Amino acid sequence: MFSADEPLFWVERKAHGYSVVNEGPVVRFQENRLSGPRKIAIIVFLLFAVLPTVFSIVIIADAFEQEAVPILNDGVGCGEGWIESGDLLPGKLYCVSPTGPGVFPLDSLEVSDDQHIRETSEGDVYEYRWEAVEDYLVFGSILDGEYECMTFLPQDNLDDEWTYADLSIRVGQYNPDWCGSAVDDSTRNYSADEPHPYDGIWLYDVEYGDPMNRLTMLKFDELNVLIQDGESEAYMQGGVDFYETEGAPLGLLCITLPISLLFLAGADPRKRALYFHVGAGKVVRRRVGRWPSFQTTWADVDFSSASLNRTVRIQEHVEHDENGPGRRWTTQHPGFDLRLSRKNGPIIPVFFDDGGDLRLHESIILALLKELNVGEERFRSHLEEAPKNQPAIEEASPAQMNDEEVTAPAETPLEGASGSFWNIEGDKNP
Structure with missing residues (x-):
């Protein structure tokens, strides 16, 4: 489950890496290319899928080689x-x-x-x-x-x-x-x-x-x-109807096939996207394309409540060490939260990580606000209120800490509610 402080989609500090597509009653927000970590993850999942897939093929081939007796209707x-x-x-x-x-x-x-x-x-x-x-x-x-x-x-x-x-x-x-x-x-x-x-x-x-x-x-x-x-x-x-064999245990297919499909789903190379059903009042997260994919739906969304809030997110990173205590450090990520109200509490469909450069994602933010029928003044107002020479907030350097010393996320004086997103497995955004 996602809390109100966790974005459904984290836009990285890369200009022109995302696009907005109008599909009639639906607005699609998607990434344009796969990131380096995503490509590595796809390769890893494919490697893990090889063993159960090969084992499933061997079981099926062995079953057909046995002296099987078909049971006829x-x-x-x-x-x-x-x-x-x-x-x-x-x-x-x-x-x-x-x-x-x-x-x-x-x-x-x-x-x-x-x-x-x-x-x-x-x-x-x-x-x-x-x-x-x-x-x-x-x-x-x-x-x-x-x-x-x-x-x-x-x-x-x-x-x-x-x-x-x-x-x-x-x-x-x-x-x-x-x-x-x-x-x-x-x-x-x-x-x-x-x-x-x-x-x-x-x-x-x-x-x-x-x-x-x-x-x-x-x-x-x-x-x-x-x-x-x-x-x-x-x-x-x-x-x-079925085969009776004394060879490979066909029942193992009930284990190996789901495992294979699970790893293959993890290796899905299709781009991630959010589908905004403005008329139906729902947001759907799934892969781009005609073929089925795992998806999550958030219903009862009030798109008229859309707001763009200036936020700094605190992200925790962990590096494990077998020979001693692990290291933990935090990094700051200033950016914009797109916030929507819904029946069961607000959601943040997109967080635009800009590192303090308010204009980094200007074109994609304005395009998304336009398709959601939200006035661009909700973005322009932040530019008018920001200092003329606002320095970008650099990521904090890794600091050596033991596993009990964790820096708590601090609230910032910027507009909107500050949030935190904890990443225990590494330095990557969702």
């Missing part, structure tokens, strides 16, 4: 936990989940006049282009400045004499010329007044899979994306 129909459905494909029965298709809600969906669509979901923005090619529909997601395409078949275009070949095409077979090309940087006029051009129509994924045995479909239903998976009865009855 010899019952009739779909079996327990499934129901039959004839709605997926005309004239064919598939086994589906009794709870229905999976539903993924969108925050917004907008359509442009040049066949582009923009969706937002949990702070992420997805843009893609679409084009109908013969009976098929091609979506081109915008990734790294290029169109990455995939093909679907609208259910309405499936005629009475369909064959499985209609549902299983070669990858890229119907791709238009713009697939794989660079995205035009021109401004597009998006509107939320129009529905998705294929709203309410099931779309078959036709580039991957085996439609005789497995079928995947999706449908846009206003601000919901529905995904339906189906498997044929023959596939269900002849499938393998």
Whole structure:
């Protein structure tokens, strides 16, 4: 848990190292590059992930080498936990989940006049282009400045004499010329007044899979994306449920796989970011990108209460010594606290560490205040009140102390409430 005095994001003393991105109803504050300590931490986590990952692979490989006896579903129909459905494909029965298709809600969906669509979901923005090619529909997601395409078949275009070949095409077979090309940087006029051009129509994924045995479909239903998976009865009855082996202990996978995933998550090289949902009144901290990541949400945030306070933070550092008492010392970090009120107490989303140079983060502070609808006078007032030749506060030099002698954080006469952030593991900010 974070107390009110601990910032969610500590901006280091580096100009132009951070950026503010407007994503419609969401404002993203992110780092532009990984710091040296972060790069070292990623390498360390990857090294720790090697052993459990290799061990998991060995266990799985050993299991397949054993004389395994598959346990088959010899019952009739779909079996327990499934129901039959004839709605997926005309004239064919598939086994589906009794709870229905999976539903993924969108925050917004907008359509442009040049066949582009923009969706937002949990702070992420997805843009893609679409084009109908013969009976098929091609979506081109915008990734790294290029169109990455995939093909679907609208259910309405499936005629009475369909064959499985209609549902299983070669990858890229119907791709238009713009697939794989660079995205035009021109401004597009998006509107939320129009529905998705294929709203309410099931779309078959036709580039991957085996439609005789497995079928995947999706449908846009206003601000919901529905995904339906189906498997044929023959596939269900002849499938393998599990293997009985006398080789490697498969139960160890329950230990090694989570450990591997934990270390790999720690080695996530994606940049950290704060997502300010101004309209929804919440702040989310997670990694930048479309793929899932660990995230923390602070709800009931009052953005109209935003204030920028001048603060000096006292940071404690510890250096352990096996041959004697460890060293402890403190350093001072003057800067700005961005403070927001919330139902369960205030939070400090960002602390701008400037070392006494009030203009070090001026551009990024003003950009963030603007996107949060906060007047820039809350920053300008500090410049007017500061002395003309205010010296930068240097970091305190390490001082030799025993483990019982700790310098307590001192309050400063600068504006706003002073806070302290304790770092016991080293000299790095969060």
